Amino acid sequence: MKSVFGLLGHPVGHSMSPLIHNDAFQALGIEAEYHAFDVESKAVKQAIEGIRALGIVGCNVTVPHKVAVMDYLDEIDEEAQLIGAVNTIVNDNGRLIGYNTDGRGYVESLLELVRMFQEKRVLIIGAGGAARGIVTSLLKEGIAELAITNRTLKKAESFNVLANQFNTNLVLLTKEEASSQTNEFDIIINTTSVGMSPHVNELPLSLNAVKEHAIVSDLIYNPIETSFLKVAKKLGAQPLNGVGMFVNQAALSFEYWTGKKPNRKRMEQLVLQQLGGK
Numbered sequence: 001m002k003s004v005f006g007l008l009g010h011p012v013g014h015s016m017s018p019l020i021h022n023d024a025f026q027a028l029g030i031e032a033e034y035h036a037f038d039v040e041s042k043a044v045k046q047a048i049e050g051i052r053a054l055g056i057v058g059c060n061v062t063v064p065h066k067v068a069v070m071d072y073l074d075e076i077d078e079e080a081q082l083i084g085a086v087n088t089i090v091n092d093n094g095r096l097i098g099y100n101t102d103g104r105g106y107v108e109s110l111l112e113l114v115r116m117f118q119e120k121r122v123l124i125i126g127a128g129g130a131a132r133g134i135v136t137s138l139l140k141e142g143i144a145e146l147a148i149t150n151r152t153l154k155k156a157e158s159f160n161v162l163a164n165q166f167n168t169n170l171v172l173l174t175k176e177e178a179s180s181q182t183n184e185f186d187i188i189i190n191t192t193s194v195g196m197s198p199h200v201n202e203l204p205l206s207l208n209a210v211k212e213h214a215i216v217s218d219l220i221y222n223p224i225e226t227s228f229l230k231v232a233k234k235l236g237a238q239p240l241n242g243v244g245m246f247v248n249q250a251a252l253s254f255e256y257w258t259g260k261k262p263n264r265k266r267m268e269q270l271v272l273q274q275l276g277g278k
C-alpha cells in the first residue's frame with residue numbers, strides 16, 4: 001500500500017509541492033503519494049485529527065494554517081518554536097511533530113552565494129511570517145547586524161525579542177531611511193508580496209544606493225525575476241529569487257519524512273519548467 005503525504009492549506013490549487021514530491025518519490029522508488037488538501041480555517045483541528053486517523057505519514061502546511069496547526073501537534077521542534085510557525089509535520093507512529101524548513105531552506109539557497117554570514121549586515125523588507133522564518137535562521141547562522149523595514153513599522157518591534165536571544169543588534173528603519181541607506185547592507189531581502197504577479201511593476205524599496213555586489217533577494221518566484229531583481233542586476237548587485245527557498249524547504253521536509261535526500265536540481269528544473277510554462 002502506498003504511504004500518503006499531503007499539503008494542508010487554503011487555497012492549494014496552484015501549489016507545485018505535489019509535482020516535486022511525487023516526482024522525488026518516484027525517482028527514489030518510494031511507494032508514496034502526495035496530495036494537496038484544501039482545508040478551510042475552521043477545519044484545521046479535524047484535518048490534524050485526520051492525519052492521525054488515516055495514518056498520513058507526513059504533511060506540509062502552508063498559508064493560512066502555519067500558526068494554527070501548532071495547537072494540535074504533540075511536539076514542536078525548537079526552530080519552529082522560535083519562528084512561531086510550522087510548515088512540516090512528521091507522523092512518528094501517531095506522535096505528530098512540527099518543524100519549520102522555510103527559513104533554513106532560504107538560508108541554504110543564500111549559502112550558494114555567501115560563504116560566511118558573520119560579517120554581513122542584512123536588511124529585511126517585511127515583518128510577517130516569512131520574514132520571521134528567515135530572520136530566525138539567519139540569526140542562528142550569526143550575522144553582524146540586522147535591520148528591518150516594514151510598511152507598519154510597529155509590527156517589526158516583535159523581532160527585538162528574537163534578535164536579543166541571539167545577541168544581535170536590530171535596527172528598525174522607515175522605508176525612507178532604508179531606501180537612503182541601502183549602501184550599508186551586504187544582503188537585502190524582500191519578504192513581502194510587493195512585486196508579485198499580477199502587480200509586477202511594483203518595487204518594495206528603492207535600490208538607488210545599493211552596493212555593487214551586494215546580494216538582493218526576493219522570496220517571490222512568480223515572476224521568476226521580479227522588477228526588484230531586475231533593478232538590482234542593473235545596479236551591479238547579485239540577484240537571488242525565491243525558487244531556491246521553495247525547492248530547499250521541500251527537500252528538507254522530504255528528508256524529515258523519508259530520511260532520504262531528493263535530487264534538488266531535478267526539483268528546481270520541474271519548478272522552473274512549471275513557472276516558465278505559465
Ligand code: ATR
Nearest residue numbers: 126127128129130131150151152155191192193194
Ligand atoms: P507572509 O507569511 O508571506 O510573510 P504575512 O505574515 O501576512 O505574510 O506578512 C506580509 C508582509 O508583507 C508584511 O510585512 C506586510 O506589511 P504590514 O505588516 O504592514 O502588513 C507586507 N506587505 C503586504 N502587502 C504589502 C504592500 N502592498 N506594501 C507593503 N508591504 C506589504
